[in-house]
């Protein structure tokens with residue numbers, strides 16, 4: 471299988487973490503994609519131009535981090551990250567959606583900061599900074615809900631951990647000093663080999 475990524479994409483990072491957590495390194499080739507560039511040869515591979523993108527050995531093609539992570543989870547061994555049945559599963563999905571709101575907003579913020587200064591919208595930056603501020607405040611309370619506790623076993627944990635670690639590359643996303651419970655929660659996830667190996671700058675790919 472081929473997994474297209476960029477090194478800095480948090481969505482692609484979730485898929486890469488899942489490859490490592492599920493022991494799929496020998497089956498998944500990680501390939502860099504050139505995104506957001508006119509005429510990129512990557513558009514011939516994936517017309518949407520986005521990452522992560524998975525091409526399976528039979529040329530079955532999957533886009534979207536959630537779908538790709540779920541596919542990896544089911545490929546090797548019993549699914550370890552799928553929501554449990556019933557109300558507990560809905561709770562995990564609720565928390566995943568909340569984490570995704572943070573991640574998506576940070577993505578918009580980061581993209582805006584990468585634009586040339588003259589094209590950058592101060593309004594968008596301020597809007598996303600405020601969204602992130604409200605959401606990390608909310609997460610400081612939500613982090614004690616049972617599905618977020620270790621062990622590592624669901625997409626809510628994965629999505630939130632990857633979103634919070636975006637502070638390394640997003641000036642202004644300084645959530646740690648005022649959110650001690652969140653910082654304490656993140657620490658053991660960040661120490662996992664799958665997280666350390668996929669932090670932007672950790673690999674030579676991308």
Ligand SMILES: N[C@@H](CCC(=O)N[C@@H](CS)C(=O)NCC(=O)O)C(=O)O
Pocket residue numbers: 478479480481482505506518519520521522533534535536577
């Ligand atoms: N909802 C998608 C989001 C993927 C996404 O937005 N990826 C960004 C990188 S962080 C991308 O490929 N951007 C390229 C573009 O917008 O052309 C997912 O979860 O996989």
